Amino acid sequence: xxxxxxxxxxxxxxxxxxxxxxxxxxxxxxxxxxxxxxxxxxxxxxxxxxxxxxxxxxxxxxxxxxxxxxxxxxxxxxxxxxxxxxxxxxxxxxxxxxxxxxxxxxxxxxxxxxxxxxxxxxxxxxxxxxxxxxxxxxxxxxxxxxxxxxxxxxxxxxxxxxxx
Amino acid sequence: xxxxxxxxxxxxxxxxxxxxxxxxxxxxxxxxxxxxxxxxxxxxxxxxxxxxxxxxxxxxxxxxxxxxxxxxxxxxxxxxxxxxxxxxxxxxxxxxxxxxxxxxxxxxxxxxxxxxxxxxxxxxxxxxxxxxxxxxxxxxxxxxxxxxxxxxxxxxxxxxxxxxxxxxx
Numbered sequence: 001x002x003x004x005x006x007x008x009x010x011x012x013x014x015x016x017x018x019x020x021x022x023x024x025x026x027x028x029x030x031x032x033x034x035x036x037x038x039x040x041x042x043x044x045x046x047x048x049x050x051x052x053x054x055x056x057x058x059x060x061x062x063x064x065x066x067x068x069x070x071x072x073x074x075x076x077x078x079x080x081x082x083x084x085x086x087x088x089x090x091x092x093x094x095x096x097x098x099x100x101x102x103x104x105x106x107x108x109x110x111x112x113x114x115x116x117x118x119x120x121x122x123x124x125x126x127x128x129x130x131x132x133x134x135x136x137x138x139x140x141x142x143x144x145x146x147x148x149x150x151x152x153x154x155x156x157x158x159x160x161x162x163x164x
Numbered sequence: 165x166x167x168x169x170x171x172x173x174x175x176x177x178x179x180x181x182x183x184x185x186x187x188x189x190x191x192x193x194x195x196x197x198x199x200x201x202x203x204x205x206x207x208x209x210x211x212x213x214x215x216x217x218x219x220x221x222x223x224x225x226x227x228x229x230x231x232x233x234x235x236x237x238x239x240x241x242x243x244x245x246x247x248x249x250x251x252x253x254x255x256x257x258x259x260x261x262x263x264x265x266x267x268x269x270x271x272x273x274x275x276x277x278x279x280x281x282x283x284x285x286x287x288x289x290x291x292x293x294x295x296x297x298x299x300x301x302x303x304x305x306x307x308x309x310x311x312x313x314x315x316x317x318x319x320x321x322x323x324x325x326x327x328x329x330x331x332x333x
């Protein structure tokens with residue numbers, strides 16, 4: 001009789017431990033897992049935004065600014081932009097060039113650059129990529145190419161960023 | 165002395181009771197172990213959550229600092245597009261999608277919050293033009309492909325607009 005009672009008590013204790021502790025802990029573990037999934041998702045979204053923001057900030061730095069000083073003294077943003085474009089044009093194969101540089105109204109200390117010209121397809125495409133290379137201080141706004149028999153016409157608008 | 169009595173032997177109750185107690189004890193031990201393991205799991209998961217939360221808070225603080233420092237988002241996006249999607253790269257991506265019978269008579273790229281591409285397409289046949297459009301629409305490098313007016317009488321001449329996504333997202 002005593003042995004059966006002891007066995008019964010042990011079984012009751014086992015059930016009590018299972019119901020009172022194990023089940024509660026498992027439920028807590030499940031809610032912790034849910035919470036982790038939520039935090040992980042939030043962390044992923046923030047990481048995406050962070051990566052994009054870092055890329056944007058790096059891009060501003062990589063784009064650079066127009067030089068404030070030239071070989072013959074200080075340069076205005078308009079002169080600096082013109083010099084940049086003229087140097088890019090040298091040996092580029094672009095002909096019949098029309099170039100205009102004027103102060104831009106939207107961004108302070110910046111200038112608008114407008115250029116038209118023509119050349120072979122390879123020359124025009126290479127020039128369009130070269131003119132706003134990293135560190136040039138020029139940002140592309142519009143690039144248009146149209147075929148004219150064996151030549152390609154180029155129309156380009158860019159913004160030159162002066163030093164603040 | 166051997167027992168030659170014919171009296172029936174009693175049931176082996178004590179042995180059964182011992183087995184019962186043993187099974188109950190094993191059940192209790194298993195239950196206690198399960199509770200202990202579950203408790204350990206809770207601690208581990210909470211530590212993981214705390215670690216992830218600390219990570220999240222650090223990233224949020226960094227993001228806030230960077231965003232407050234960035235003055236002009238439009239300018240930054242234009243810088244990114246100019247550097248990551250220069251005309252040679254965009255045109256090379258387009259060229260990869262063009263069937264042999266398709267060429268562009270003109271193309272213009274507008275750099276702003278995104279890079280808009282507008283092109284005048286000339287295709288020797290309607291089938292070649294359709295193939296080009298399909299490739300453009302299924303290319304991950306382009307989005308919002310919008311075919312414009314097209315003349316399908318013999319040689320196809322059409323206008324197509326699209327946004328260039330490239331590696332910029």
